[in-house]
Amino acid sequence: MNRIELIELIGRKKSFLCVGLDSDITKLPECVKSCEDPVFEFNKRIIDATLPYTVAYKPNLAFYESYGISGLVSLKKTMDYLHTKEKECFVIADAKRGDIGNTSKQYAKAFFTREGDFDFDALTIAPYMGEDSVKPFLEYEGKWVILLALTSNKGSDDFQMFENKEGMKLYERVLRKAQDWGSEENLMFVCGATKAEKFTDIRKIVPNHFLLVPGVGAQGGSLKEVCKYGLTKDCGLLVNSSRGIIFADSTEAFDKVAGEKAEQMQREMALYL
């Protein structure tokens, strides 16, 4: 999905909500546990309930890889289902990959092609290894790199705030440097909602790039604050919620409640757009 299509989708749904499919088997409602593939059944019902209010889904690879090959089979079924909704959502692999050039080329194939089984629209990438670790992902038409800049977790201070003698922090260096590699058409950045006060500085460096914003909800970030400092004329935000939507309820009605939570967020988003 390219930038124009994404902006059109956001306008149509009046939403920039991304639902994180962190589908931890141990947290699934009892009612799906007897299904042949509980994770897929759970994801399918969450997707059906939230799709009217959601522009993006973000499966977190760790929650599938932790059950080995059977976990990845559940992910493949989920992706096959999402591909039937192709024009209705943008799908992000939250996988934090990145390696030397010839290896990143293989990861790009893994995530961006049918040969790799999944064919996502976008992939999160860790920037530590620099240019040749990122560029191979930018060669796929209509696919996106979402580069970690300022993350929402406690450990983000350890290295991302490391500062050079001109007072530039590492995450600012990442934002600046990456613009030599990709454009607003194929590059987004992860900027955590728990650091909303930094969005003013971030927007000075990347005024138009889309930002993927985790950390609203369970991690404590505020949607209002994020929008105040992060919204652009084209929206420019994808705000993720995972646990706050998918595990809002653990009864038979889990999907209905997830849909209601997504609708609540969509309504708030519509006000800010």
Next chain:
Amino acid sequence: MNRIELIELIGRKKSFLCVGLDSDITKLPECVKSCEDPVFEFNKRIIDATLPYTVAYKPNLAFYESYGISGLVSLKKTMDYLHTKEKECFVIADAKRGDIGNTSKQYAKAFFTREGDFDFDALTIAPYMGEDSVKPFLEYEGKWVILLALTSNKGSDDFQMFENKEGMKLYERVLRKAQDWGSEENLMFVCGATKAEKFTDIRKIVPNHFLLVPGVGAQGGSLKEVCKYGLTKDCGLLVNSSRGIIFADSTEAFDKVAGEKAEQMQREMALYL
């Protein structure tokens, strides 16, 4: 495998060679291509031929993920085969993972347990997200984090050499900071052979930690230089070679030639030990 066992293994084989199983399907010899599972057949024959000279194997996840679930089935078979050689080798997942705490916990399960299908001894981790992205991996007895510090690729200069006002570089900050999280018993660092001249500085910060050293061979690093500046009284090095061994020959005799290449490196290593 714990540190004492690893040092004992190195002493017994007079080798600190790690063979990288970057088993790119497009580069496999013709003679294995008609097998039911060419990648597994190739890996098995490479392992059989190189095991006497090798203390570690390092499958690079990208080369398996790029063929989707079938690629991971080949990896699982390879791991099942390696588990039959348990005391004979240390097995590293080269996967460059790392995410917020609750996600890293899932990745640890994916790589360090049978539930995740693979049960590796060690995993490469990207440090960008800091403490809570690394610590969950350190809670597994006998398992290792191998944290990226100074990598062997061209892009490593982009961020790893970013320097604060005291002249400390980011990779040095990573080496220092990570010592608050793990010890010589469960933490190694990736330091590329193409930067051998930096090993003196690195050893000042981490005098006893094991270093995983990629970049000898195809990437241009010198084993002699690495040993000159990097060896410790306990060896303290695992030097990786991938393409230079596994793809040294593309005939029926590919495994025999790989064994000879591994033996050549082992003999040179025995001199330095």
